[in-house]
Amino acid sequence: MTMPLDPELLAAFLPEWQAMAARLGEAKDAAAAQPVLDGLRAMAEAMELASLKAMLDGAVLDPFDPAQAAGLAGALARRAAAIAAAGADAPAAEAAPPAxxxxxxxxxxxxxxxxxxxxxxxxxxxxxxxxxxxxxxxxxxxxxxxxxxxxxxxxxxxxxxxxxxxxxxxxxxxxxxxxxxxxxxxxxxxxxxxxxxxxxxxxxxxxxxxxxxxxxxxxxxxxxxxxxxxxxxxxxxxxx
Structure with missing residues (x-):
């Protein structure tokens, strides 16, 4: 069962996460994206948001596809917005364990x-x-x-x-x-x-x-x- 998140903590988390996701979307290559991914992963772990952490753990950026980071950034931003709207890290495919x-x-x-x-x-x-x-x-x-x-x-x-x-x-x-x-x-x-x-x-x-x-x-x-x-x-x- 998913536990509701603290509204004040979530309100502080969302704009910082979205700003970091925007930085990821602007990364020119995989090398520039990696430290941003590490920062996002640390934020997801600190908030105990399993769905966001699962998305990041499964992310492997192709060094020959500079636009890939933008696609991942958009998905992360939408997931965070959905979490904020729900007030909880609702179960989703991103959080599903290997089956x-x-x-x-x-x-x-x-x-x-x-x-x-x-x-x-x-x-x-x-x-x-x-x-x-x-x-x-x-x-x-x-x-x-x-x-x-x-x-x-x-x-x-x-x-x-x-x-x-x-x-x-x-x-x-x-x-x-x-x-x-x-x-x-x-x-x-x-x-x-x-x-x-x-x-x-x-x-x-x-x-x-x-x-x-x-x-x-x-x-x-x-x-x-x-x-x-x-x-x-x-x-x-x-x-x-």
Missing amino acids: GPETPAASRVRTLVVDDSGIMRRLLRDILASDPDFEVVGEAADGEMGLAAMHRLTPDLTLLDIEMPVLDGMGALRRWALEGSGAVVIVSSAARPGSPTALEARRLGAAAIVGKPSGALSLDIAERGALLLRAARRAAGLPA
């Missing part, structure tokens, strides 16, 4: 899949089904439907395509950055590492960007599936 084959349903990472291709949604569901720590709680075929499902289901994690009708993934991501919850992993071949789209997605708070498998019978299905699960586990604060 074995018999992962209780309540401990699984509740995941939403947003992609306009029914075949790709099925493929992503099958990849997630291979990891007992994940549970797919919903699907959506475009960005507008995805945002509606986010509000309705409040998933811990959303897998989001970029190229979709009605509202594309970048449009959905911009709105999620203002009003959404949980973490987002972009699953798309339209956001190659270092591209303007990938950098903007990171700036908006995407936890990771991975390429789509070519198809269920393609030669890259095993490799892409493993990369996707690794990114999803890190985004959810689980050991990769």
Whole structure:
């Protein structure tokens, strides 16, 4: 059972945490980000905020992806704001311990899949089904439907395509950055590492960007599936 936090202590903690998260988002490389991560980790430990500590413990910054720190910073800022609004470190996917084959349903990472291709949604569901720590709680075929499902289901994690009708993934991501919850992993071949789209997605708070498998019978299905699960586990604060 989660214990409520002291309101005065929480009020003092939040602006300091958000300022530190902003510094993390401005870090130019992994070396510059590391001391900020250490400071955030010390703050989370001092406040005994397990969900924030789990997110930081699972963070491994890629030295070749300077925008990654911005995505992590956004996720940390949103989590802290949610904690402040709730007045407690409510149980969440980020705080879930590593699970074995018999992962209780309540401990699984509740995941939403947003992609306009029914075949790709099925493929992503099958990849997630291979990891007992994940549970797919919903699907959506475009960005507008995805945002509606986010509000309705409040998933811990959303897998989001970029190229979709009605509202594309970048449009959905911009709105999620203002009003959404949980973490987002972009699953798309339209956001190659270092591209303007990938950098903007990171700036908006995407936890990771991975390429789509070519198809269920393609030669890259095993490799892409493993990369996707690794990114999803890190985004959810689980050991990769």
